[in-house]
Amino acid sequence: MKHIYSFAATLVAVVFAGLSLSSTQAQDATASFIPGRLENAQGESISRESLKGKVVALYFSAHRCVRCRAFTPTLVEFYEKHKGDDFEIVFVSFDNTPEMKKQYIEEAGMKFLSVAGNKARVHFDLANQYKVSMLPRLIVFNPDGKRVSEDSMADINSEPELALLKWKTSR
Numbered sequence: 001m002k003h004i005y006s007f008a009a010t011l012v013a014v015v016f017a018g019l020s021l022s023s024t025q026a027q028d029a030t031a032s033f034i035p036g037r038l039e040n041a042q043g044e045s046i047s048r049e050s051l052k053g054k055v056v057a058l059y060f061s062a063h064r065c066v067r068c069r070a071f072t073p074t075l076v077e078f079y080e081k082h083k084g085d086d087f088e089i090v091f092v093s094f095d096n097t098p099e100m101k102k103q104y105i106e107e108a109g110m111k112f113l114s115v116a117g118n119k120a121r122v123h124f125d126l127a128n129q130y131k132v133s134m135l136p137r138l139i140v141f142n143p144d145g146k147r148v149s150e151d152s153m154a155d156i157n158s159e160p161e162l163a164l165l166k167w168k169t170s171r
Contacts, residue, residue, distance in 0.1 A: 038090065041110060054143060055142055056088050057088070058090050058140075059091050059137075060139075061094065063101070074157065075089065076110055095118045
């Protein structure tokens with residue numbers, strides 16, 4: 001019985017500690033899971049600080065992947081509709097060359113950010129960290145940096161008008 005009370009006390013302490021995060025700390029958490037160097041669709045460096053306070057989706061994809069090319073237009077449309085709503089997508093490219101990555105971005109009309117480079121160590125580290133075993137994969141984090149959806153692609157495909165609200169309000 002003593003262990004149960006100890007566990008409960010620890011759980012309460014952890015919950016209150018999480019609730020006491022300042023908004024700055026919570027916003028810092030949003031960008032902490034993204035590497036320091038990001039690029040916009042034109043290849044210009046963008047600071048990860050631009051992600052603070054936003055819902056962020058990591059999109060693991062590659063041009064050569066048929067399923068990726070089938071889902072990407074849906075994601076681009078979703079992004080265009082919600083890009084001003086404290087929402088950002090970060091493309092994690094598994095294309096074989098920088099030219100293939102650039103071609104994919106241009107052909108698909110992807111205007112979202114991307115992790116600099118393609119198939120670099122950081123890309124594989126992110127894939128391993130989030131257990132990405134197949135492409136495409138969309139992993140969403142709320143503004144506090146908490147992973148909020150295990151099936152983000154289904155959220156967009158089934159209820160696109162509610163997906164972003166669901167992600168923003170998930171704690």
